[in-house]
Amino acid sequence: MTADQKMEVIPLLTPYKLGSFSLSHRIVLAPMSRLRSYEFVSQPHAVLYYSQRTTQGGLLIGEASGISETAQGYPNTPGIWTEEQVEAWKPIVHAVHEKGGIFFCQLWHAGRASDHSFQPNGQPPISCTSKPIQAKTHIDGTTAAAFPAPRRLTADAITQVVDDYRKAARNAMEAGFDGVEIHGANGYLIDQFLKDQVNDRTDEYGGSLENRCRFPLEVVKAVADEIGADRVGLRLSPFAGYNDCRDSDPEALGLYMAQSLNKLRILYCHVIEPRMVTQFDSQNTKDSLLPMRKAFKGTFIVAGGYNREDGNEVVARDGADLVAFGRLFLANPDLPRRFELDAVLNKYDRNTFYTHDPVVGYTDYPFLETGN
Numbered sequence: 417m418t419a420d421q422k423m424e425v426i427p428l429l430t431p432y433k434l435g436s437f438s439l440s441h442r443i444v445l446a447p448m449s450r451l452r453s454y455e456f457v458s459q460p461h462a463v464l465y466y467s468q469r470t471t472q473g474g475l476l477i478g479e480a481s482g483i484s485e486t487a488q489g490y491p492n493t494p495g496i497w498t499e500e501q502v503e504a505w506k507p508i509v510h511a512v513h514e515k516g517g518i519f520f521c522q523l524w525h526a527g528r529a530s531d532h533s534f535q536p537n538g539q540p541p542i543s544c545t546s547k548p549i550q551a552k553t554h555i556d557g558t559t560a561a562a563f564p565a566p567r568r569l570t571a572d573a574i575t576q577v578v579d580d581y582r583k584a585a586r587n588a589m590e591a592g593f594d595g596v597e598i599h600g601a602n603g604y605l606i607d608q609f610l611k612d613q614v615n616d617r618t619d620e621y622g623g624s625l626e627n628r629c630r631f632p633l634e635v636v637k638a639v640a641d642e643i644g645a646d647r648v649g650l651r652l653s654p655f656a657g658y659n660d661c662r663d664s665d666p667e668a669l670g671l672y673m674a675q676s677l678n679k680l681r682i683l684y685c686h687v688i689e690p691r692m693v694t695q696f697d698s699q700n701t702k703d704s705l706l707p708m709r710k711a712f713k714g715t716f717i718v719a720g721g722y723n724r725e726d727g728n729e730v731v732a733r734d735g736a737d738l739v740a741f742g743r744l745f746l747a748n749p750d751l752p753r754r755f756e757l758d759a760v761l762n763k764y765d766r767n768t769f770y771t772h773d774p775v776v777g778y779t780d781y782p783f784l785e786t787g788n
């Protein structure tokens with residue numbers, strides 16, 4: 417190989433073995449709620465959206481999908497707890513498989529980041545605590561009326577929720593997904609248990625680090641026992657404070673989770689970079705995911721503010737195995753091809769991230785003219 421050819425190696429475009437899955441590149445579609453699943457059921461227009469973003473041997477993580485009737489916190493997000501929802505996912509998963517993609521379903525429970533209108537019988541949402549979120553801005557950028565005080569789960573009720581995750585994972589497999597990613601990030605139910613600024617319990621699910629991680633690890637174990645640990649990933653954001661969900665020692669939290677996940681031997685851990693101070697804005701920080709990366713023995717996926725240059729850089733220095741791209745992939749359905757050619761990227765339109773149109777801002781971002 418000549419020196420010039422060597423320089424052409426693009427780390428993001430090198431193959432990677434993710435357990436039993438052979439990835440042809442390391443550019444992952446990050447999970448993104450698009451709020452176009454009317455009445456909590458995935459819609460036929462998602463077939464085009466996901467297949468546009470599929471490449472042979474590419475990994476896609478689906479948008480957050482509610483695990484039970486108490487899980488939702490936004491309008492028009494999909495669910496994976498009813499038969500109708502499972503059936504609705506099938507053609508979408510099939511289309512991704514037809515193009516050779518590997519598709520994971522993100523299992524989600526909003527916890528207290530919800531309100532009465534999304535809950536059965538107008539009840540308050542559930543959480544580890546009865547403290548409401550103080551912030552008035554939703555993670556999707558909309559400003560809400562005050563969040564209601566949640567219902568604090570009893571230990572028995574926690575066992576039920578663990579079982580809801582297990583059933584949802586089974587449903588995801590029934591829908592044809594290759595595996596599931598448990599959403600433990602961004603201030604939703606699992607993150608609420610993890611973080612010491614939210615979790616004020618005095619039973620075995622609160623207090624010490626070990627106790628705060630108990631429910632999240634019970635969920636991971638139940639899901640892994642149900643569908644196989646080699647089909648399970650977990651997403652975490654230890655450093656973030658979205659949805660009023662902060663921890664006083666995020667590094668210790670991340671490390672403890674990484675070590676505990678090793679015992680459960682799950683496929684991957686997917687972590688949001690500390691630089692993401694909000695869902696969308698980043699700033700320089702000395703905090704790093706490297707200790708977590710080194711501690712975790714499975715595949716390590718990073719996300720948050722990545723572009724072609726620093727995505728290549730993090731893979732090249734072994735800071736991650738795979739890199740998930742959110743907004744760039746949203747706006748560039750052929751992102752791997754554009755990275756290959758170092759082509760100009762479409763700009764994303766934030767105004768249509770969460771609108772409900774089946775086409776606009778969803779499937780109408782153009783491909784490169786030379787693209788596939």
Ligand SMILES: Cc1cc2nc3c(=O)[nH]c(=O)nc-3n(C[C@H](O)[C@H](O)[C@H](O)COP(=O)(O)O)c2cc1C
Nearest residue numbers: 446447448449479480719720721722741742743769
């Ligand atoms: C429209 C939109 C919806 C999102 N929905 C989810 C979601 O359902 N689950 C999740 O874990 N993260 C969600 N995120 C966060 C992204 O997965 C990602 O972490 C974030 O956009 C930062 O990565 P980026 O800088 O590559 O966009 C969402 C982001 C966007 C832009």
